[in-house]
Amino acid sequence: MADNNGADQAPKKSKLKLIILLVLVVVLAVGLSIAGTLWFLKDQGDDSAPEAGSDPAEEVFQxxxxxxxxxxxxxxxxxxxxxxxxxxxxxxxADDPAALAATELHLPLLRSQLINVLAGSDFMALQAAGSREQLAAEMLAMVNGVLAQEGAPALKGVLLRNFVMQ
Structure with missing residues (x-):
């Protein structure tokens, strides 16, 4: 009986060693592939990256x-x-604070012109899909036209915060 137990123990130890060895090989292979990929990507990034100060047209988020x-x-x-x-x-x-300052300065003229744009709209047309975006675009064109006449920078957009029709 003792011989049978000893024979069963020896193959399990060798299987355990084989499994541990295979896991180590797989982990080593994955680690080397990741390290190699990062090394190649780092080399490519250095070659294609422009030098600091050589591209003054780089746009900064504002x-x-x-x-x-x-x-x-x-x-x-x-x-x-x-x-x-x-x-x-x-x-x-607006992206430029000067445009907002000019808007505040010329607000009475802009309010008058905006009311004229709004009054010139058709009630039924304002209920159609996409009409509010078109109205905002018309208002933006009118405001930018007035600001251009006054020599001020243009706005980026006119936003409708609340819109009520009765």
Whole structure:
């Protein structure tokens, strides 16, 4: 009986050694492949990277700034012979603080022109899909036109914060 137990023990130890050896080989192979990949990528990155100071046109991220109109623009629009009301709260978006300062300076003129753009819209057309984006684009073009006449930088966008039709 003792001989049978000893014979069973010897093959298990050799299988355990074989499994440990295979796991070590696999881990070593994976580690070497990762190290080799990183080494090759590092060499490629160094060759293609431009030198510091050689590319002055590199663009730096500048977050947008906003100017929010506190008072809503309220006007009437025509709809099939009836007068309807439209109320819009706006915000102006710009990358340049000078554009927002010019917007604040010329705000009475801009409010008047924005109300004219809004009043010239058709009530039924404003209810259509995509019409609000088109209205914001028209307002942006008008505001940038006024700012260009005044010699100020242009805005990036006109944002509709709240839009109510009655």
């Amino acid at each position: 977050p947008s700034q906003y100017f929010v109109l506190d008072k809503a623009l309220v006007t009437t629009v025509q709809s099939q012979g009836r007068q309807r009301y439209v109320q819009v709260y706006l915000a102006f978006e």
